[in-house]
């Protein structure tokens with residue numbers, strides 16, 4: 001359990017932030033894998049991403065190929081939702097955030113330099129992710145690593161909601177940036 005009905009909202013806010021930070025740092029933590037929802041035409045788009053970093057300012061950072069569909073969608077609509085679930089603690093976290101796409105800039109260059117050469121091929125494919133191909137092997141063809149498509153997705157939260165499942169009664173809280181991250185209880 002991450003939080004109880006007897007906890008103060010400030011304590012719950014601290015616990016939520018702590019758990020999110022653990023997700024970024026610990027590859028075995030369930031919050032290391034995040035479902036990212038973007039706005040895309042008629043259907044919402046959702047996919048799994050690895051949470052690479054959570055800054056002290058609470059910005060969530062992810063790595064991706066700039067040619068991917070998600071980047072195209074983010075250029076049209078910068079609003080996203082991040083979804084986390086911790087099966088042992090039975091807690092769901094949903095984060096509404098606004099995105100900032102870093103490609104061929106200082107921040108992208110800083111993280112690119114930290115990626116070991118043998119892990120760089122995910123961002124140097126000859127063809128864009130999602131391109132139709134005749135054989136699976138075509139999807140593994142490497143392009144030019146000096147002309148890579150590595151990009152950093154930065155998501156700044158505007159609202160964070162946590163749902164704690166409990167036999168005694170579920171608990172739901174919402175924290176909003178516009179309320180200076182003060183929390184309120186919600187009907188679960």
Ligand SMILES: Cc1cc2nc3c(=O)[nH]c(=O)nc-3n(C[C@H](O)[C@H](O)[C@H](O)COP(=O)(O)O)c2cc1C
Nearest residue numbers: 033047048049050063064065068069070071129130
């Ligand atoms: C466990 C897991 C982790 C993943 N991590 C990433 C990631 O960190 N970055 C990324 O771009 N894609 C990652 N993917 C692939 C995405 O889920 C997705 O298939 C891909 O980015 C293309 O998405 P798009 O077409 O919506 O842009 C991951 C997939 C899985 C199953």
